[in-house]
Amino acid sequence: MEDNTNNSEVEQKSISGFKRFIYDWIFPIVLAIIATVIINKFLLFKIYIPSESMKPTLQVNDQLFVTRVYKPENLKHGDIIVFYSSELGDTLIKRLIGIPGDNVKIKGGEVYINDEKINEDYVKYPSSYDGEFQVPKGKFFFLGDNRANSEDARYWNNPFIDGKDIKGKAQLRVYPFNRFGFVK
Structure with missing residues (x-):
């Protein structure tokens, strides 16, 4: 009779140990994976810079966190934006210069928006x-x-990007660590 009691206690302890393993390890890992997928899908994502087109603001191989954009009409001149170009078949990162209705003139390297020269201290080249x-x-x-x-946009066949193709706004440089900080 004692053998059955001991076996029953061992089974309960192993079931209890299995439940503890599920709650202590599996459940938190699954929640972390779900949270990561939700954050990446709806809030922010990470990109790296493959070219020198945004130099000196962004360097080749910089890695950034980008917040998703759901209302492109809230973007402002000067924001650094990630978007998809159907003409190039690629995702790009550039500075927003013109919003709907703007007249953009480029003359001698100077940019004018609606006949007003803009300050572009970030342009070194x-x-x-x-x-x-x-x-x-x-x-x-x-x-x-x-x-x-x-x-x-100066060289594209269609220089304009549709609002639906805007993916996100660059926020934070996370790599390299010595340049960690918000993107301006």
Whole structure:
């Protein structure tokens, strides 16, 4: 009779140990994975910089956290934005220069929005490109900070990006660690 009692106690302890393992290890790991997927899908994602088109603001191999954009109409001139270009078939990161309704003029490397020259102290490598763009409703106009070496809206067949193709706004540089901080 004692054998059955001991076996029953051992079984209960092993079931109790299994439940403890589920609650202590498996459950938190599953919750962490679910939380990570939700955050990545709806709140923010991480990107790396593959080119010099945003130099010196962003360097090649910088890694950034980007917050998802659900209302492109809330974006402001000068924001650094991640978007999809259907013309290039690629996701890009550039600075937002023109919002819907803006008239963007580029003359001698200077940029004017609605006939007002904008301060672009982040542009260290200007270009001599001249051109004018009227940004249509629901569209946005982007340029790289490294104007002398950026394949941006100035050179695309369709220089405007639809609001639905805007993915996120660059917020925080997380790598390299010595340049950790908010993106301006």
